Amino acid sequence: MKKIGILLDSFGGISEKEIKANGFEMIPLQFSIDGKDYIDNGSELSNKEISELVKTSEETKTSLPSLATIEERLEQMSKEYENVIVLLTSSALSSTFQTVMVESKKYGDKFKLVDNHFFADQALEISKFLVKKAAEGKTIDELIKFVKQVNEKSLNYLIVKDLTSLIRGGRLTGMKKILLNSFKLIPLLKVSQEGISFGGLKRTLKGSYEKVIEKLIEFIGGLSYLENYEFKFSYAGDLEMFNEAQKALNEYKAKIEKDQISSATVLIHTGFKCASIGIWPKLSKLKF
Incomplete structure (x- = not known):
């Protein structure tokens, strides 16, 4: 097994392709514009295309990632990593955090969910830094403590x-x-x-x-x-x-x-x- 895995969602606006290119996994949120449903993974629509649709739309809404997708990602990562650090949308803004937390209990304490209010590319940037520090010998507890420290200073x-x-x-x-x-x-x-x-x-x-x-x-x-x-x-x-x-x-x-x-x-x-x-x-x- 690999030592550290990272699981993000699409709140930061980074495409699933870019997240995977960095060796991480993503749970995409979902949304609908004027009655048409989309998965927010950067493949169906770019952020720029979404912004243009939002600009002229009459009805928009967001929804949680599908439960099937959540279960699939957790099952996959549970087999590949000793520990997985999970950085999702703040629990104060979305119930995605709570849903993933409940599902992750099936795997004991393998998944370490760290509640945060990062935005833009912050979650991706700190994930890269964590992997680098893990390779240098930092423990999972030290990595989590660091994420919380950065969150408090943001x-x-x-x-x-x-x-x-x-x-x-x-x-x-x-x-x-x-x-x-x-x-x-x-x-x-x-x-x-x-x-x-x-x-x-x-x-x-x-x-x-x-x-x-x-x-x-x-x-x-x-x-x-x-x-x-x-x-x-x-x-x-x-x-x-x-x-x-x-x-x-x-x-x-x-x-x-x-x-x-x-x-x-x-x-x-x-x-x-x-x-x-x-x-x-x-x-x-x-x-x-």
Whole structure:
């Protein structure tokens, strides 16, 4: 048996092909757009194609991975690996985590599920790092402790310029919906291990990015710690959202390293006029 296996899902927006190319496995989420069902594996539709469909759709929804797929992946990996680290969508955002946890009990403690709020390519990046450290002799307990440490040092925000998808999905109700709709305010939504919470309001996209970056820098302890961290960004393909983010990051001599379109799950729940920007520690600079 191989020592360490990694199991991810499609929340990060990375295709199954790329995940497998790195030696990992994926459980794809599912979604439907205007009555047509899809598997979110990057093969049926690219993230860019999904974003265009979401932009013009009338009805969208997401659903859990099929139970058959979950069972198949767990059975396969149980035979190939001594231990499997599982990094899925946060349990605060999806019941996929709980479903996989229940199914994994059939294999004792072989599957190590680590609840997290990673986004974009963070789960893939840390998975590569874990495999490298396992090869250097790190134990499974040390690897899991490291993932939890990185998760605690990470934070991201959603900036949602158009609230249509959030309102349509019932996530904004009552006076808050009326207020945000009436004054065209842009909500800043904090994404942490506890889930999504209200993080403030701004009138302009420029001001939204500036405020979020300010909050992220405050989260890590101030500007003096910035050299040990890096920003992550994903969006729905709207160039205005991308360009304004890059302008705001330029003030800190930072840049968007990867032009990454969000996953179907994120796109469907937040819509086309949304971007996610976050901060997490540079893995190579952490004591491990």
